[in-house]
Amino acid sequence: MGSEPPRPYIGSTMDDPVRTDYRQHLEIETPEMVVLDYEIAGLGSRALAAILDTAILLGWTIALGILMVGLAPGDSAVMAIGVVVYFATLWGYFAFFEGLRGGQTPGKRRVGIRVVRDTGHAVTLGAAAIRNLLRLADFLPPPYLLGALAVALHPRGKRLGDIVAGTVVVRDRPLEHASVLPAEAADAEPAGVPLLSDAEFRVVHEFAERAAALPEAVRTRVAAGLAPRFAERFPTGNRDPVIFLDALHRDELARRRGRFGGRGTRAEGTRRGGGGVERLVARQSARWSAFEQLATRAARSGLDSFSAAELPDFAARYREVAADLARARTYGAPPPLRVRLERLVAAGHNALYRDERRSGQWLWTFLVAECPAGIVAARRTIAVAFLTFAIPAAAGFLLLKERPALAEELLPAVMLERADAGLERQRAGRGYFEAESDARPLMASSIMTNNIGVAFNCFAGGIFAGVGSLVLLAFNGLAIGAISSHFANLGLFGYLWTFIIGHGVLELFAIWVAGAAGFLLGRAVLAPGDLPRGEALVLAGQLAARMVGGVIVLLVLAGLIEGFVSASTMALGYRLAVSTASLIFLVLYLMNGAMQNRRLAHRAGPGATPGA
Helix, strand or coil, X not given: CEEECCEEECCCCCCCCCEEECCCEEEEECCCCCEEEEEECCHHHHHHHHHHHHXXXXXXXXXXXXXXXXXXXXXXXXXXXXXXXXHHHHHHHHHHHHHHCCCCCHHHHXXXXXXXXXXXXXXXXXXXXXXXXXXXXXXXXXXCHHHHHHHXXXXXXXXXXXXXXXXXXXXXXXXXXXXXXXXXXXXXXXCCCCCCCHHHXXXXXXXXXXXXXXXXXXXXXXXXXXXXXHHCCCCCCCCCHHXXXXXXXXXXXHHHHCCCCCCCCHHHHHXXXXXXXXXXXXXXXXXXXXXXXXXXXXXXXXXXXXXXXXXXXHHHHHHHHHHHHHHHHHCCCCHHHHHHHXXXXXXXXXXXXXXXXXXXXXXXXXXXXXXXXXXXXXXXXXXXXXXXXXXXXXXXXXXXXXXXXXXXXXXXXXXXXXXXXXXXXXXXXXXXXXXXXXXXXXHHHHHHHHHHHXXXXXXXXHHCXXXXXXXXXXXXXXXXXXXXXXXXXXXXXXXXXXXXXXXXXXXXXXXXXXXXXXXXHHXXXXXXXXXXXXXXXXXXXXHHHHHHHHHHHHHHHHHHHHHHHHCCCCCHHHHHHHHHHHHHHHHHHHHHHHHHHHHHHHHHCCCCCCCC
């Protein structure tokens, strides 16, 4: 398996000169010892697909806005749903289509490209999610300059997201059924043994394949030069050389498809493959079409849709097609036929060796067991992220405690205004922020989506040797420390943290986890250990995907608490109870992850340690 440099490509016709193919290729060897050759998609096709997908997203956004306004203008609950749907579409569009629709967004399908894993397998939902979260890094500086440079320079055309996810974008060449046998020959009756030698048949066959694409004058001139070679042996043939050669070709194809197709010119056929291609197509074409239908069904519905009797039949047909591909290459079959067989083998390979976990049960297991298991496995890195946040927070608190006048220079104006209004609100018995009950759904959804977006940025920044994650963690720590100190200087420390305490446990921990996921990428870049840097990044990305999934769970809950509890008029006792309940939930969530790790270690045997 690997990417190969530009290689010479020999044309399929004897008149073609040797052409150099500068396209990038990825060769995958299947367990059946058959090599699949993928052409890697270039920057132009990927950019066009991205433009089409962006246009679709823009159209959907406009339609969603019109729908929300039309359904219930001003209704907070409806607007909250709209915010969540928009956010989920914006961040999930590419991951959903690539992970659940065979590696193709609508734009990629239209352009004819597809995302696959480095192994040639279908891309998983986790890998699709990671490669698209890293779009944040590839986009810099706008629009996609870093990603475009990576695609142009990487030997497999990978942007940063592909490197971390272990994926590659390849051309999705359409199946071409009309490769060797025209429809007329397919319906013809057997007519005895072949009359032409294999060398003669190749000349006639290649003329028939190219004739339709040639200008009429050129076609007539070439036919006039070929027809005399056969005219004496077929004196009853049509005098028009083009018609004569077409009829000769169809008649010979019918003979080679028949029961006597293997007889006659076997000496040269043994030496060069001869008429083996035609016989292979004649005998197996129907079975290839039947297998194509099964492979399409497997791609859409998974192997779970197959009955107990159909599964071994599918596997047997797959091995048969793989063997046919090897024969076609041995015979020197034309490129369209090889392309079709490669596509069929790739489809069967992906169906048989894919990750079939698509059910709701899998999603539940992923969120409640695998995600916390990933968090527990990365606990040391999370401790580093916590210190990266806590030390600047303490420094900011102490700095403003000693020099209160710096608040005017360091803090945003909105925080200064809230602090100034805090004394009056506290005297009036009001909290830091109180939203009307009908406005709380929109507030909760806005907070939730904003925090998840911040966490995504914190994670994606880790690809830059961990610097992006470090800066975001340190900046947020410094900000919360400085703000807390300024409020404390005004006697409003409790006033501020009475608001934060309800949701703060989950929210702060989630940000540390997101930063730790970014640090995993940074460590893989700087210190990959005994592994190649690419493999280290893929392993780090797999663990980070579970961690980010856990971050989403925690921030959804934190957003709901902040919108419906922290922003309410509940007494301090209720807020403390909610904070305690969120802490208990977090502990139980992580304990379930630890149990999952122990189960995996037990299955793996002594000495195995899951995680990073």
